[in-house]
Amino acid sequence: MAKSHVLVIPYPLQGHVLPLMEFAHYLAKEGVKVTFVNTEAIHKVVTSNLVEKDGDEDDQMHMVSIPDGLEPLDDRKNYMKVFDSILETMPTNLEELVEKINKESNNPVTCIVADIFMGWALTFARKIGIKGAAYCPPAATTIATMICAQQWIDEGIMNSDGIPLNNDMLQLSETMPPVDPTKLEWMCAGGVTPPEESFKYVKVAIEGTKAADRIISDSSIELEPATFNAFPQLLPIGPLLASIRHAKQTGQFWEEDTSCLSWLDQQQANSVIYVAFGSSTIFDKRQFEEVAIGLELSNRPFLWVVRTDMTKENDCFPDGYEERIGSRGKIVSWAPQQKVLAHPSVGCFMSHCGWNSSLEGVTNGLPFLCLPYFTDQFLDEIIICDVWKTGLGFKKDEQGIITGEEIKSKIEQIFTEKSFKDKALELKEKVLNSVQSGGSSYQNLSNFIHWIQEIDAN
Incomplete structure (x- = not known):
């Protein structure tokens, strides 16, 4: 009998790997087979800090790695260098990985859940005819600004590089408070990356929202009610935290001092x-x-x-x-x-x-x-x-x-x-209450897992 097999791929930063690792544990707990794909550099540090296993869940989750295209000694804190290398090399690497899994296993990949900043992976899922879901590690409000970015460009509020053309407050919806354009994610790179370079991330995220069958958010309706009401395509399933599962957090890049x-x-x-x-x-x-x-x-x-x-x-x-x-x-x-x-x-x-x-x-x-x-x-x-x-x-x-x-x-x-x-x-x-049985996030996550487990008859 066919069984759901989800390939999960985070963006290679601590704040992105952690929540997707937690999400993967929830899938594994429900009996979904998970292949968790890190870059080789991240895979090495994450696996070196794994000190406990989660019993039956561990049997359902397999951690693998693919190259990010950089050399071992390259500076991976140069975020745009990493991002450009990912876009250049990882789509082909991911395609080869899926082909290998499907060829060698009697349980082929049936769904890809990708970090929204790896939106190209969802385009690939659509190309090969399997389900795809975009996972949003930031707040839903942040994702809403990205969804609106193309409209603001079309309306002449910002240029094609995402730079606002004036200092007027930006309206996400009639029910949400206006946003200061200087507070947009890509405008706040902390001197690390120019805004027009940071906006490349947003373009990939927009690609992901368009290619995805579902867009899931690690948030809850109670935390961002106006955002979820205005952007119903965003599905709140969180917060997904190890502490809520009464389990040990996995996916750390550094050794903890207890x-x-x-x-x-x-x-x-x-x-x-x-x-x-x-x-x-x-x-x-x-x-x-x-x-x-x-x-x-x-x-x-x-x-x-x-x-x-x-x-x-x-x-x-x-x-x-x-x-x-x-x-x-x-x-x-x-x-x-x-x-x-x-x-x-x-x-x-x-x-x-x-x-x-x-x-x-x-x-x-x-x-x-x-x-x-x-x-x-x-x-x-x-x-x-x-x-x-x-x-x-x-x-x-x-x-x-x-x-x-x-x-x-x-x-x-x-x-x-x-x-x-x-x-x-x-x-x-x-x-x-939202993540307990009967709560809104609990029900959304249950429905999402049920959608994953539905295997097409053909």
Whole structure:
């Protein structure tokens, strides 16, 4: 009897691999055969950090890799170089992989679920006559701006490279608040990539939405009601988190330092500031120092994730910092974030506002302090602060720096104004209900898996 076999392909960044890996576990749990396709470079780091298996699910999920077209020593933090190489080489590599699977297996690939930024894979799915679904790791609101981009180009609001031709606010729909054009994902590359280059990602995403039979979003109707009402083609199936499955998160690029959990055990309830800026944020020396100073001035316990590559310079801590902080601060290179955020001692989350982190904070009822770095993180900050009203942003000084005093002030405000925690707990309850049996996301995911499992008679 024919059986569904889904090929899952993420974009090769930590924030994209993690949610698609979680989605794959949900498919495997329902008995769907999954082939998870990473680039060779990502496959190597992900598999090296796999320390536990998920029993029966592991039998259903097979992890494979294909080349990204770059040499082993090439700089994979040059995002446009990676992107261009992917477009040039990976479509052929993927086609060869599917042909190999179908030739050697009695269970051929019946569906491709691809990260929306790998939209070409969905064009390939349509070409060979199998099902295709676009998976959207960012917020649905971010995807909505991409869907609208072509219309804005056609209307002369922006040029063909996605650059707005004036500073007028952009309207996504009559029921959604207008968007500042400077906050569009491709306009916020953090100095890493010019906007017209970043817009290449959007073009691939648009290709994916057009080729896909389904567009699924790691969000819920409770989190972005206006967006899902205005863009019914987006199907909310989330948040999909390992913590909700009571399982270990897989797909990490860095080895986790679990010593921070025992440190958290020693802190008072709702007292700790958890500080983590994701896998891509880069600070200059001055801004890094100001964050450190702000945490010191707060006089509150904090757990801070400081990646080895977070700054361009070495050792950016102020002189004598770690001695002054002592045991009040815990600094690690990477943390088991979902476990940390669920810990009762954590009282707020200072975050870069990546969508994965935003979901993890929401499902643990935490208020946010928002320090976005690039791309969709600025829109996520708006969602957190203006829509959910569960967080605060920071104001920059005349030099464009967020000072230690500003950070101290906002820390004090987030801990003393009860409304932030109250709204965070209220939102947590609504979102967790959506992924439980009978909830909207639960039902959407169930229907989607049923669609995958329907094998065409021919």
